[in-house]
Amino acid sequence: MATPQERPGRTARVRATPEPGARPEAPKRRRSAPRAPATPAVQAVQAAQATTPPATAADTETGPSAAAAAALAAEPPQVLADYYRQMVLVRVFEQRAAEMYTRAKIGGYCHLNLGEEATVVGLMAALERRDYLFTTYREHGYALCRGIDPGRVMAELFGKATGVSGGWGGSMHLFDAGARLLGGYGIVGGQIPPATGAALAIAYRSDPGEDAEAVMCLMGDGTTNIGAFHESLNLAAIWSLPIVYVVVNNGLGMGTTVQAASGEPELSRRGASYRIPGVRVDGDDVIAVRDAARQALHSARAERQPVLVEAVSSRLRGHSVVDPARYRSAEDTERARRLDPVPTLRSHLIQAGVVDLAAVTAIEAEVEDVVAAAVAFADESPPPAVADLFAHAYATPVPNTPHRLPADAVVVSEP
Amino acid sequence: MTEISYRQALHDTLRAEMLRDESVFLLGEEIGIFEGSYKITAGLLQEFGPRRVRDTPISEEGFVGAAVGAAMLGLRPVVELMTINFSLLAIDQIVNHAAKIHAMFGGQASVPMVIRTPGGGGQQLGATHSQNIEVYYAHIPGLKVVAPSTPADAKGLLTASIRDDDPVLVVENLALYNTKGDVPDGDHVTEIGTAAVTKEGTDLTVVAYSRAAAIALDVARRLEDEHISVEVVDLRSLRPLDRETICASVRKTTRAVVIEDDWLSYGIGAEIAATIQEGAFYHLDAPVRRVAAAEVPLPYAKSLEQAALPHAGDLVTVIHETLDATGFTP
Numbered sequence: 001m002a003t004p005q006e007r008p009g010r011t012a013r014v015r016a017t018p019e020p021g022a023r024p025e026a027p028k029r030r031r032s033a034p035r036a037p038a039t040p041a042v043q044a045v046q047a048a049q050a051t052t053p054p055a056t057a058a059d060t061e062t063g064p065s066a067a068a069a070a071a072l073a074a075e076p077p078q079v080l081a082d083y084y085r086q087m088v089l090v091r092v093f094e095q096r097a098a099e100m101y102t103r104a105k106i107g108g109y110c111h112l113n114l115g116e117e118a119t120v121v122g123l124m125a126a127l128e129r130r131d132y133l134f135t136t137y138r139e140h141g142y143a144l145c146r147g148i149d150p151g152r153v154m155a156e157l158f159g160k161a162t163g164v165s166g167g168w169g170g171s172m173h174l175f176d177a178g179a180r181l182l183g184g185y186g187i188v189g190g191q192i193p194p195a196t197g198a199a200l201a202i203a204y205r206s207d208p209g210e211d212a213e214a215v216m217c218l219m220g221d222g223t224t225n226i227g228a229f230h231e232s233l234n235l236a237a238i239w240s241l242p243i244v245y246v247v248v249n250n251g252l253g254m255g256t257t258v259q260a261a262s263g264e265p266e267l268s269r270r271g272a273s274y275r276i277p278g279v280r281v282d283g284d285d286v287i288a289v290r291d292a293a294r295q296a297l298h299s300a301r302a303e304r305q306p307v308l309v310e311a312v313s314s315r316l317r318g319h320s321v322v323d324p325a326r327y328r329s330a331e332d333t334e335r336a337r338r339l340d341p342v343p344t345l346r347s348h349l350i351q352a353g354v355v356d357l358a359a360v361t362a363i364e365a366e367v368e369d370v371v372a373a374a375v376a377f378a379d380e381s382p383p384p385a386v387a388d389l390f391a392h393a394y395a396t397p398v399p400n401t402p403h404r405l406p407a408d409a410v411v412v413s414e415p
Numbered sequence: 416m417t418e419i420s421y422r423q424a425l426h427d428t429l430r431a432e433m434l435r436d437e438s439v440f441l442l443g444e445e446i447g448i449f450e451g452s453y454k455i456t457a458g459l460l461q462e463f464g465p466r467r468v469r470d471t472p473i474s475e476e477g478f479v480g481a482a483v484g485a486a487m488l489g490l491r492p493v494v495e496l497m498t499i500n501f502s503l504l505a506i507d508q509i510v511n512h513a514a515k516i517h518a519m520f521g522g523q524a525s526v527p528m529v530i531r532t533p534g535g536g537g538q539q540l541g542a543t544h545s546q547n548i549e550v551y552y553a554h555i556p557g558l559k560v561v562a563p564s565t566p567a568d569a570k571g572l573l574t575a576s577i578r579d580d581d582p583v584l585v586v587e588n589l590a591l592y593n594t595k596g597d598v599p600d601g602d603h604v605t606e607i608g609t610a611a612v613t614k615e616g617t618d619l620t621v622v623a624y625s626r627a628a629a630i631a632l633d634v635a636r637r638l639e640d641e642h643i644s645v646e647v648v649d650l651r652s653l654r655p656l657d658r659e660t661i662c663a664s665v666r667k668t669t670r671a672v673v674i675e676d677d678w679l680s681y682g683i684g685a686e687i688a689a690t691i692q693e694g695a696f697y698h699l700d701a702p703v704r705r706v707a708a709a710e711v712p713l714p715y716a717k718s719l720e721q722a723a724l725p726h727a728g729d730l731v732t733v734i735h736e737t738l739d740a741t742g743f744t745p
Contacts (some may be wrong), residue, residue: 132488134484163521164521165519165520165521165523166521166522167521168518168519168520168521168522169519169520169521173519173520175519175520175521175523175524176523177523177524182484182487182524183516183520183524185512187507187511187512190480190507190508190511190512192480193476193477193478193479193480193481193483193484193508193512194480194481194483194484194487194508194512194516195484196477196480196481196484197480197481197482197483197484197485197486197487197488197492198484198485198487198488199484200481200484200485201484201485201487201488201489201490202488204440204466204485204490205490227476228476228477228480228507228508231472231474231476231477231478232477232480232481234472234474234477235471235472235474235477235478235481238472239469391522392517392518392521392522393518393556393557394517394557394559394580394581395517395522395525395526395527395580395581396579396580396581398559398579398606398607398608398652398655399606399608399609399655399657400608400609400652400655400656400657400658400659401608401655402556402655409693410658410689410690410693410694411658411659411662411690411693411694411695412694
């Protein structure tokens with residue numbers, strides 16, 4: 001358990017989760033999820049908040065808590081091994097992406113999920129195939145865990161025709177209609193109103209139920225300060241939309257701390273104005289994240305109760321590949337390394353006898369091969385043809401659509 | 416043909432498209448119980464219910480963006496923005512999202528949504544409620560922007576917009592809502608991206624859209640009495656822009672004047688003038704002139720407001736100046 005000194009206050013730079021009513025002895029896993037409308041939603045918020053323990057992995061700097069360990073022990077070994085495989089896939093993919101960026105194979109901006117692997121895998125484990133996902137520009141891992149071929153994801157980063165978005169989107173704009181990944185979005189929070197509208201379309205066309213579709217809308221901690229966040233949560237509340245908003249709180253919006261940017265730094269409470277229940281979960285605990293997201297999705301699809309989930313995790317590196325993160329203290333960086341969910345789960349799986357070292361090593365070797373193949377596929381793929389520059393000008397062709405290149409005449413003048 | 420108002424044409428078109436296609440629904444501020452600020456949606460809530468006529472809170476960015484997402488899943492939302500001035504609150508969703516999603520995601524998604532909104536001054540609504548900022552959107556690839564000037568085109572272009580798989584901004588005009596005209600009965604679709612020659616002529620071309628196109632037509636008819644033959648090109652579609660129809664007309668008449676309700680600098684007229692100089696330069700007998708709003712925030716006081724807006728008299732003056740400059744005699 002963290003000492004009070006380790007539980008950062010308003011001056012902390014990362015991962016601060018001030019909990020006025022926090023009980024240090026509380027188990028770190030969330031105890032209950034809101035079950036509105038069984039109880040009024042506003043009560044659910046309060047109940048969730050009152051029972052939400054400090055979800056930071058600061059509690060677990062020496063490994064999983066007893067409760068988390070028990071939860072892990074209750075999972076089938078094959079499930080845990082698969083989660084570990086996916087976390088390693090995200091880790092290795094992102095490391096190779098960073099390398100390819102420095103080698104100029106990848107252009108533009110490139111934001112990595114390093115340090116957020118447990119959150120990524122937990123959320124995607126909860127999301128059903130029939131559900132829709134809207135994400136941010138830090139979304140490579142979500143695409144991978146949605147089952148999209150890593151080669152097509154890497155090819156998009158490389159700007160190749162074989163990329164998931166045909167080379168039109170790049171790192172920030174991954175899209176796969178088949179996987180119902182309806183976009184990474186480069187504008188902070190730009191995805192929130194469209195995600196809310198996707199939930200509106202579901203409600204327009206179908207009734208709530210266990211088998212109904214739902215939407216998951218991801219965002220970062222800084223996003224909870226934009227107007228579109230608040231407008232969208234209000235719409236979701238008054239229209240009873242099947243949507244789960246997930247704030248991935250890594251403590252930093254670029255270099256600005258949550259405490260510096262947010263009047264209510266406990267971000268799971270920010271739905272309270274709209275009576276949207278909030279739940280905070282340890283983003284370094286893949287099982288806790290999965291269970292919280294599952295519960296929230298259940299409320300969304302079966303009860304049309306939107307939910308706000310806050311997953312507290314950490315960013316192992318800078319905002320983007322090129323950010324050295326000099327604004328972070330050595331202690332913060334060291335702490336993020338100590339809490340790194342990938343080696344934490346690895347050592348737990350081995351210590352608990354879920355899988356043996358040979359099996360873990362085999363998973364890692366397999367993932368290395370998969371990512372190497374993805375890089376090779378991306379590298380060998382052709383770039384989009386210039387002849388296709390106007391292929392997506394409009395979905396419905398109409399006369400006089402401009403198809404001119406920079407040096408072309410606007411009008412062919414008759415002599 | 417039936418003679419109805421521009422307002423009635425919009426209303427009837429919304430109703431017809433909702434009856435035709437279950438995926439068409441309306442959303443916007445005060446469109447249901449209040450029946451719309453300008454009563455375009457009168458009676459539709461009663462007929463179709465709140466599922467298909469959805470009142471929104473005052474959250475332009477939120478509900479325009481929600482329409483984007485609903486459209487991505489295959490619905491056909493028709494958003495009413497109370498005035499085009501309020502579109503600025505939603506501009507991120509219009510420009511960065513609605514306009515980008517089809518191309519940016521490699522053609523995997525489309526955004527078949529419509530935003531209907533009135534612009535225009537002359538109602539003493541003051542500086543923030545009287546703008547003609549359609550050029551902001553006409554500048555953006557990925558959007559389609561139409562601006563009907565007649566009840567018939569209001570029907571034809573709104574129908575086309577609703578059936579189109581791209582985001583379309585339908586620019587209406589406060590001053591046109593009560594104007595009347597013949598509207599074709601039954602299905603009537605006006606092709607987006609095409610201008611119309613609303614009056615043929617031989618001496619000079621006037622290019623205009625929306626309210627100004629109605630003014631131009633009126634002026635052209637009156638100048639017949641002076642034996643001046645003016646051709647009127649009604650753009651109808653600001654993006655895509657039918658440059659060929661404009662240039663073909665000017666090649667014939669050899670003179671051109673643009674009249675527009677928006678401000679002159681960087682306005683729609685600037686694009687038209689540039690198009691004409693490239694597409695009809697060797698046919699021109701005179702410089703292309705622009706009649707546009709005075710470049711001030713539109714004042715409230717009627718005297719000032721009317722002085723700032725372009726009128727038929729301004730167009731007549733500039734037409735005469737252009738003809739005189741070339742030694743034209745009727």
